Amino acid sequence: MQITLQNFTKTFDDVTVIEDMNLTVKDGEMLALLGPSGCGKSTTLFAICGIHRVNGGKILFGDRDVSDLPSQKRNVGVVFQSYALYPHMNAYENIAFPLKVRKDKPADIKRQVHEIAKLTHIEELLERKPGQLSGGQQQRVALARALVRKPDILLLDEPLANLDAKLRLEMRAEIRRIQLETGITAILVTHDQVEAMSMCDRIALMHDGKIVQLDKPSEMYNNPANKFVADFLGNPPITFLDAKHQGDLLVLPNGHEIKNPKLAASIQSLQVGIRPECFGPQFGTGIKGVVKFIEKQGREELFDIELTDGSQLRSIQPSGADLSIGDDVDWGLSLDDLLLFDLQGERL
Amino acid sequence: MKNFNWLALGFLAPALIVITVFFLAPVILTGIFSFTSMSTSTGVTGGEYLLNQSGLRALADKGLNQVTLDQLNNAGYVVDEQGLAALAEKHGTATADEMRKLHDNGQFSARRDMERALKDLKANKIRSTKDRKAAAELFKHSLLNERFEAEANFRVALVEGDIPIEDHEIIVTQAYTGWVWTVDNVKLLFSLPSTLRYAGNTLIYVTLTLIFNIGFGLFLAITTFYLPAKSASTFRAIWFLPRILPPVMYVLLWKWLTWDTGFIATTLSWVGVAPKNWMLDTSTHAWVVVVLINGSFGASLGMILFSSAIKAIPSSILYSSEVDGANRWQQVRYIILPHLRWPILFVTSYQTLSLLTSFEHILLSTEGGPGRATEVWSLAAYHIALDNYGGNLQYGLGATFAVALVIIGIIASLFYLRFFNFNEMVAKPKIEG
């Protein structure tokens, strides 16, 4: 089912957390709501599932305006940031709860709970109380509870935050598999970009209560709308250098000149964003500097290079480069992948 | 006792002293009193030895044989110094001396014999029959209505009165006017028909008031939870009034409401209902008022505890129940009430115990009436021991009633702990020590 937010506004007392947000999640799509902590992701989610009333604008499920519908009537499955399992019920009762309040027949409830428990691999945990489950197991119980009554929409609020790296990888695949299998429209709230990029069809990147860009993951990475997006996506993060525009040349602070005929002549000063994978020996020479820091990440190594003028660039290289701190380097840039921003941070 | 911590004892000492003096001592004393026959007539210190007609009747009831009873009852006559002194006063020393000469230490069981002995006087005749009769009376020697300070003296008197030695014990016991150790109170407790009545009243009182208390407390806590914060706190404050008012004032308000010239009667008289006392009119009315008085008083405790327990429920759980489709009622039933299990247990057991022992509101309102319809156990104990219509305050019996109440209280607490599965709840500490 398609979800549409029209000029959605949410205020708490006199603090406006979200203002005039517009967002459309297509039917059967999985959308990531990505953004730094406190930007309003959970608030948006709570408004969609009806826990928060909207202070302005509309929320549509399909063509139906649900803005004034209580959460009980929206048929939305939610996995909360804190799981919100009922502590006095065991896993089975937790999962059965939405069916029980819907007054399904006990036999039906049993069948459905076992089906969903199988899907989420928690069949052997059904007797346990939440307090006796690990974070990841609670997560899956919460997911099962959200899915069991076949909701029209699935909302996941940072569902993988508490898992270890391996389980997180498994659960990513698992959630995506379940979402694709059930064809449910889903919104995944996260501040983990890798999660957003690997699991979702599209990403809505939020900043201070606004959506700054809504795009496919690869598009958003390669073609960020502004400096915030470029900065937020990518790990290790992008570095920025101040540059001058002289004729058809870009002059970096260390004096290095780059030919760039496309830029409007009116622009004098700008910022150049350089991702770590766009700087290295494979791109020729011309940028001299000193290795300041090396971080070994197993398969790859991350270098902090201080340029001659004191500004810094980051570079990521396959392991095995024979460098140590203090060594001089002379590397080049991948000119096609440079990202240019004006001083306000907008993409040029 | 190498590790004995004197410092800790030092810190605990004040608390221990307070507990001992103000809690343990009264309980133990009550326990002790319950096995005595203390009452106004026995006093609380020692007593004397005095046999009177009612004592004789009691002895007869206890199976003392008729011969001994007659012996005790019928006056015997002994010519002793005491009698002679009295005679000397009335008829002169000469008469007394002659009598001593003739019949010193003479004993006569019947008055006739004594009179005959007086006729033996030759030199100092007592001529008129009437005087002789009076003189005989001077030598009358009976145990009845004579006070003895010490037990030994009484026993001597019994020996002198020729009472068979095997009957002494029972007579001495009967004649003692002070309190004695006894289990009669317990026997009485189990045999009095009113005991059953008090027990029944107490059961009605505690059960109905508890239901009202907990139910109303829950109702208030849950409804105010769903109200906006401001009106909720106003609403809650109203139910604190009974707690804040002095009990006498609070009950007075109820009386004013229910008197035959009170609010209800006056209002209803406008629609033609004859005024009457709506509190003491019938026992049903009395019960309704008693339950309402105590219930409204107690509801605020439950309300405040339940309210704070509801507030302690993580909001995400309530949110989650809503998106899961639970309506208000289901939310209350499946989420809120299970979270209130502990406070409900606490309030129920706490209120049971305090209702069992508290009677001030009943005392101030119905005073146990009409008749003894609302006389509960603790009120009965109070009436028996401290405020008896008959005037004879039976401290011992009252104490027995009180002790029985303590035992009932302990049994009730044990029952609650079992019923609410206390062990399961405390078995696993959240923080491993």
Ligand SMILES: Nc1ncnc2c1ncn2[C@@H]1O[C@H](COP(=O)(O)OP(=O)(O)OP(=O)(O)O)[C@@H](O)[C@H]1O
């Ligand atoms: N009930 C509330 N009353 C007042 N302010 C609130 C309330 N709930 C959230 N906020 C504020 O709204 C903003 C957005 O909160 P929200 O919970 O949506 O953040 P988030 O994006 O989910 O962050 P995180 O990633 O840390 O979960 C925050 O600044 C927060 O302080």
Ligand SMILES: [Mg+2]
């Ligand atoms: Mg959040």
